[in-house]
Amino acid sequence: MTQAIQHRADEQCFYYEENGTQAYLEYTLSQKVMSIDHTWVPNELGGRGIAAALTRRALNMAREQQLRVRPVCTYAARFIEKNPEYQALLA
Numbered sequence: 079m080t081q082a083i084q085h086r087a088d089e090q091c092f093y094y095e096e097n098g099t100q101a102y103l104e105y106t107l108s109q110k111v112m113s114i115d116h117t118w119v120p121n122e123l124g125g126r127g128i129a130a131a132l133t134r135r136a137l138n139m140a141r142e143q144q145l146r147v148r149p150v151c152t153y154a155a156r157f158i159e160k161n162p163e164y165q166a167l168l169a
Contacts, residue, residue, distance in 0.1 A: 083135050092132050099123055103132040103154075111169045112136070112145045114154040133157045137164045 083094050093102040101119040105112050114136060119129045133154050140147050146169035149155040158164045 083131060085135070085139070092135050094123070094128050094132060096123060101128045101132065103129075103136050103151075105136060107145070110145055111148055112140045113148040113150050115150050117151050117153045129153055130157060134161075137167060140167055 082096075083092055085092050090106055091102050091104045093100050095101075099120055099122050101123050102117075103114065104116045105114050107113075114133070117129050117132060119132075134157075136154075137147060137158070139145075141164075145167070147154075147158070147164070147167040148169045149158055158168065
């Protein structure tokens with residue numbers, strides 16, 4: 079599934095699409111801080127770890143680009159809390 083996640087840098091989002099249905103994570107960048115603003119997975123795609131995969135992809139990009147992360151989205155905040163390997167990224 080990770081290969082199926084696409085990054086739309088111009089729209090500041092990561093998305094996954096299956097059979098015309100999209101899940102996405104939206105972020106904003108400001109002064110080397112990535113704010114993860116919203117993660118959305120429709121019911122048709124729910125329960126398969128797609129939100130986690132989107133969040134992991136965004137956090138890995140932040141790490142690669144040496145960005146700090148501000149999880150505005152409650153899902154992203156909980157994900158980081160449960161995955162200590164990403165806590166050092168917190169702004």
